[in-house]
Amino acid sequence: MDEYLWIKYAHILGATVIFGTGIGTAFQMWAAHRSRDVRGLALVTRNVVKADWIFTTPAVLLQPLTGTVLAVSAGYGLHDRWLLGAILLYGLTGLCWLPVVWIQIKLRDLAAQAAATSQPLPAAYDRLFRWWFVLGVPAFGSVLVIFHLMIQKPTF
Template sequence: MAVVTRWVVRADTWITAPAVVFQPLSGLYMMHAGGYPPSASWLSMSLSLYALAGACWLPVLWLQWRMRDMAVQAAQASRGATDTGGLAPRYWLYERIWVALGFPAFGGLLVVYWLMVSKPA
């Protein structure tokens, strides 16, 4: 668990965080290059859903950092035991919140993708 949570935090730092910055910037550039008006309803809906995903993602970052730290502490305390009994109950609470926040974020980004491709009226 300690190794996996460490890699999850790294993936969010190395992949997701840069995408959070690059995606809207590149999208605004493509909107401008394609001649789409900023007032297009599909664009405002996309931006709203992107903001929702971001609002879910920020607490997930904090949760991941805490879960990583708890998993490292449990691993150090157990000295190689194979069960997860050493993880604090708070770890599992954070994991449930992490998953719950992931559903609206991922679903919202799927809809954003569909809106960007189909550009409905």
């Protein structure tokens, strides 16, 4: 397999990790949140934060590198609107994801404190969770549109 295909493989794998880890951890967070079980929430939020550092962060860093090599190798540039759109949506996803990472850390800490003291979740937890959810909607939507742009390469 030539170098281009290895880079393409890495790019697709990175996109899969970003979306797969994101949807998996989002489901776990949502299910744990709905349960209101502070011990379960403490465990899930701890694991979600770990998953973001172990899986999502490296994939997020890999995508622009592999994407740039692929685009340049294939002769695409920013004059290709589908590529520019994908880059802008990737930026939007990042602008949503960065505060989500911070929120997840705060949710983890609040859930751990509630579990350690056998107290219910504080109101701050619910406010932060709403923001976590609101920021997740455009992030996931953007990734789906990026997939479409990468596959179809539409002309506008």
